[in-house]
Amino acid sequence: MTLKNIDEIRSLLEKDLEWRTKELSFVRSFLNNIAGNDIEEIENKKRIFRKSIVLSLYAHFEGYFKYSFEIYAMVLNESNLSLDKVIDVLFVSSLDELFITYDDSNKWLVRDPENKRSESAFSHK
Numbered sequence: 001m002t003l004k005n006i007d008e009i010r011s012l013l014e015k016d017l018e019w020r021t022k023e024l025s026f027v028r029s030f031l032n033n034i035a036g037n038d039i040e041e042i043e044n045k046k047r048i049f050r051k052s053i054v055l056s057l058y059a060h061f062e063g064y065f066k067y068s069f070e071i072y073a074m075v076l077n078e079s080n081l082s083l084d085k086v087i088d089v090l091f092v093s094s095l096d097e098l099f100i101t102y103d104d105s106n107k108w109l110v111r112d113p114e115n116k117r118s119e120s121a122f123s124h125k
Contacts, residue, residue: 009071016067020060027053 031049036042 005075009075012071013068017064020064024057024060027056 031046031053034042034045034049036045
């Protein structure tokens, strides 16, 4: 990987983080400008607002790290690294679809042609 590629990756990640940070700053400005008749009313409104923005904060947190990992995986794939040069966690995460299929109990059926019925391999008799 060249320094130019690293700078491009850094630029992608910084742009994504920048718009997320701007959006969170925008939401914070709403929180700071909540008004009311007295301090207790203002604090109640702020508490309600804080609860409602937790989902947005989580979405940005998860979205940024998911995006960053996708960029990282893309770069690794483009590097054509052999499996022995990739850490085990990344290799195993590439098998995600296989594990999802494995978790689907409908895929694991034992077919008995004589009785013309199917049973799950994991069913208890």
